[in-house]
Amino acid sequence: MAFNPKHILTIRDLRAADINFILDTALSFKEINTRQIKKVPTLRGKTIVNLFFEASTRTRTSFEIAGKRLSADTINISASSSSVVKGETLEDTAQNIEAMHPDIIVMRHSASGACDYLAKRLKCSIINAGDGTHEHPSQALLDAFTIRQHKGQIAGLTVAIVGDVTHSRVVRSNIYCLTKLGATVRVAGPRTMLPPGLEKLGCEVHSSLSSAISGADCVMMLRIQRERQGKTLIPSLREYARFFGLNTENIKLAKDDAIVLHPGPMNRGVEISSFVADGPQNVILDQVENGVAVRMALLYLVAGGEQLPKD
Amino acid sequence: MKILIKNGHLVDPKNNIDGQFDLLIDQGKVVAVEPSINAPDAEVVDASGLLVTPGLIDIHVHLRDPGLEYKEDIISGTRAAAAGGVTSIACMPNTKPVIDSAPLVEYIINKAKNQGSANVFPVAAISQGMKGEVLAEMGELKAAGCVAFSDDGVPVVSGELMRRAFEYADTFGAPIISHAEDLSLVGDGCMNEGEVATELGLKGIPWVAEDAATAREIMLAEFTGARLHVAHVSTKGSVELVRQAKARGVKVTCEATPHHFTLTDEAVRGYNTNAKMNPPLRTRSDVDAIRAGLADGTIDAIATDHAPHHYDEKNVEFAIALNGIVGLETLLPLTLQLVRDGVIDLVRAVALLTCRPAEIIGIDRGSLEVGAVADIALIDPELEWTLDAQKLQSKSKNTPFDGWQLRGAAVQTLLAGCTVHPR
Numbered sequence: 173m174a175f176n177p178k179h180i181l182t183i184r185d186l187r188a189a190d191i192n193f194i195l196d197t198a199l200s201f202k203e204i205n206t207r208q209i210k211k212v213p214t215l216r217g218k219t220i221v222n223l224f225f226e227a228s229t230r231t232r233t234s235f236e237i238a239g240k241r242l243s244a245d246t247i248n249i250s251a252s253s254s255s256v257v258k259g260e261t262l263e264d265t266a267q268n269i270e271a272m273h274p275d276i277i278v279m280r281h282s283a284s285g286a287c288d289y290l291a292k293r294l295k296c297s298i299i300n301a302g303d304g305t306h307e308h309p310s311q312a313l314l315d316a317f318t319i320r321q322h323k324g325q326i327a328g329l330t331v332a333i334v335g336d337v338t339h340s341r342v343v344r345s346n347i348y349c350l351t352k353l354g355a356t357v358r359v360a361g362p363r364t365m366l367p368p369g370l371e372k373l374g375c376e377v378h379s380s381l382s383s384a385i386s387g388a389d390c391v392m393m394l395r396i397q398r399e400r401q402g403k404t405l406i407p408s409l410r411e412y413a414r415f416f417g418l419n420t421e422n423i424k425l426a427k428d429d430a431i432v433l434h435p436g437p438m439n440r441g442v443e444i445s446s447f448v449a450d451g452p453q454n455v456i457l458d459q460v461e462n463g464v465a466v467r468m469a470l471l472y473l474v475a476g477g478e479q480l481p482k483d
Numbered sequence: 484m485k486i487l488i489k490n491g492h493l494v495d496p497k498n499n500i501d502g503q504f505d506l507l508i509d510q511g512k513v514v515a516v517e518p519s520i521n522a523p524d525a526e527v528v529d530a531s532g533l534l535v536t537p538g539l540i541d542i543h544v545h546l547r548d549p550g551l552e553y554k555e556d557i558i559s560g561t562r563a564a565a566a567g568g569v570t571s572i573a574c575m576p577n578t579k580p581v582i583d584s585a586p587l588v589e590y591i592i593n594k595a596k597n598q599g600s601a602n603v604f605p606v607a608a609i610s611q612g613m614k615g616e617v618l619a620e621m622g623e624l625k626a627a628g629c630v631a632f633s634d635d636g637v638p639v640v641s642g643e644l645m646r647r648a649f650e651y652a653d654t655f656g657a658p659i660i661s662h663a664e665d666l667s668l669v670g671d672g673c674m675n676e677g678e679v680a681t682e683l684g685l686k687g688i689p690w691v692a693e694d695a696a697t698a699r700e701i702m703l704a705e706f707t708g709a710r711l712h713v714a715h716v717s718t719k720g721s722v723e724l725v726r727q728a729k730a731r732g733v734k735v736t737c738e739a740t741p742h743h744f745t746l747t748d749e750a751v752r753g754y755n756t757n758a759k760m761n762p763p764l765r766t767r768s769d770v771d772a773i774r775a776g777l778a779d780g781t782i783d784a785i786a787t788d789h790a791p792h793h794y795d796e797k798n799v800e801f802a803i804a805l806n807g808i809v810g811l812e813t814l815l816p817l818t819l820q821l822v823r824d825g826v827i828d829l830v831r832a833v834a835l836l837t838c839r840p841a842e843i844i845g846i847d848r849g850s851l852e853v854g855a856v857a858d859i860a861l862i863d864p865e866l867e868w869t870l871d872a873q874k875l876q877s878k879s880k881n882t883p884f885d886g887w888q889l890r891g892a893a894v895q896t897l898l899a900g901c902t903v904h905p906r
Contacts, residue, residue: 184682262800283800284684285754304802306684341684367687369678 312345327354335394360384491530538570538858550579568893791879
């Protein structure tokens with residue numbers, strides 16, 4: 173079944189079949205990344221603009237490499253060097269870029285709904301690379317891809333996600349993605365970091381790390397932003413680490429073969445101890461590796477997906 | 484010149500009139516209200532099939548004049564009022580500069596008299612510059628013609644200053660209108676805190692931000708014995724707080740907006756910036772509580788919080804869009820919908836739009852007894868029309884009701900006997 177979306181804005185609006193199609197497509201791209209010559213002509217002649225209004229290393233680089241390995245022309249624009257600082261509106265910035273006829277804009281923005289906003293106003297395709305605290309679809313897809321790689325399938329698994337849920341776009345996309353694929357998702361964090369109505373997204377809500385990760389197949393730790401310390405959400409990183417940090421002791425509550433994920437960048441010693449982050453259960457760098465394949469799949473499918481890559 | 488409004492269904496709640504009456508106007512005043520009037524020398528307006536009511540009164544309007552005329556001014560804002568059947572409005576002081584001195588009150592009154600299409604009653608600031616630090620010169624402001632005091636949109640944080648504001652305003656017989664919100668609980672929230680905000684990833688404003696502030700204002704009003712009017716109640720809790728306060732004799736009144744009794748936070752989906760206002764759209768149970776409050780008398784008036792904003796200020800990312808919607812031209816059909824929904828009867832609806840708000844701000848409008856100023860709305864309650872935002876009289880088009888099928892409209896509006904709508 174073909175899936176050629178105009179945009180990738182949310183996971184919420186995808187069907188399970190669409191998600192599986194993306195993951196299957198990504199699998200067929202993954203091998204390209206380990207070849208001697210890591211390039212196929214699939215998107216030759218296509219122009220991709222990475223329009224990043226928020227700092228990003230991992231996601232931007234991943235999309236850039238994905239585009240280049242598919243032979244697209246990839247241009248990076250970051251907010252600090254753009255006209256945003258001159259007071260130009262988002263619509264004007266985007267329309268100026270569109271006037272140069274890109275095929276795809278990969279966009280990250282600090283405002284929830286910003287990608288939706290542009291998709292309603294521009295003719296080219298938009299891929300959401302993270303909008304505010306709303307969604308981060310490509311992250312959820314690479315997480316699902318990584319879980320599938322290690323666990324065979326996602327249906328029937330229990331996935332615990334722990335951290336600042338309120339401010340996390342990763343968690344929202346992951347809840348939709350994993351529950352659509354048949355997993356049980358538990359989220360946990362201090363109540364100051366759990367927004368109301370969370371269970372309506374389809375997950376279980378736990379108030380302790382231990383109850384969330386007990387018997388879990390996968391444990392995903394969310395980054396705690398250092399600037400939240402000493403504000404009203406948590407008193408200190410020290411206390412956060414004690415009650416919500418993953419360490420070599422509490423990881424034993426999860427299944428013996430549980431895998432540990434983190435979307436990065438990690439705060440070692442805060443939400444995750446180095447011994448877990450570097451331990452045998454971690455698949456954190458697999459996530460990063462798989463991110464390139466998943467983003468190749470997204471770019472390919474959004475660009476039309478006419479011919480599957482062959483040697 | 485005499486005008487005879489014949490065969491209309493006169494609804495004048497203040498005077499307990501609800502039935503077929505003719506009404507004769509001479510020199511801008513009502514001179515007769517009888518079941519049947521013959522006046523050969525009068526111009527006859529046939530009001531068959533129409534409601535004849537006192538001109539509507541909206542006590543919560545932002546006219547943006549002076550200083551923000553690119554959004555609205557006294558001319559366009561009062562034209563919008565007339566088009567909506569509204570003949571008297573109270574305008575909020577958050578202009579540039581803030582209405583905190585007598586000459587500014589006089590400017591508004593004079594401009595409205597000379598160029599406006601409705602009566603304009605200024606609400607002046609509680610604190611100088613609406614900074615929440617020093618009381619405005621309330622005595623002079625009242626003498627210049629303001630009808631109430633409010634730091635609308637920028638609630639007074641200090642309990643002490645608010646206490647003194649109640650006491651001082653009471654000295655001059657004017658009520659305090661409170662935009663009741665605890666700003667620390669609002670934070671940088673941009674919609675109601677709840678399921679929809681969680682899903683959209685937008686920062687929420689919890690109901691307790693309003694309830695906590697409403698509770699404080701009520702306690703201060705009770706303590707000082709002064710008069711409090713709570714603006715735009717949006718939560719179940721604040722309706723209940725006002726209900727309880729009234730029961731124990733606190734001098735408190737409150738208003739609700741059409742959008743808060745019509746829409747829920749579901750309207751924000753799709754990041755609709757025309758569903759962004761402050762206080763925010765709440766949940767179904769809040770809407771139901773406001774409707775119950777309108778029915779049982781807890782809520783005294785329907786007011787629009789007409790808040791014009793330029794296209795550019797709404798055509799942005801949701802989090803940075805400005806708060807507010809225009810409301811003058813949708814007040815009537817949305818209120819009549821409450822009657823059709825069986826929430827309130829027609830007489831109560833008209834009271835909420837006329838004599839009750841007039842009492843709150845202490846103006847001699849909102850009723851049609853002999854001798855009253857002939858501010859009158861002729862309303863076709865069944866007229867069906869589709870709202871086209873671009874055709875609004877207001878300079879700004881920021882409404883979440885664009886494209887809605889509405890029922891009920893003012894077909895003619897008279898201001899002191901002169902037709903101000905249609906133009």
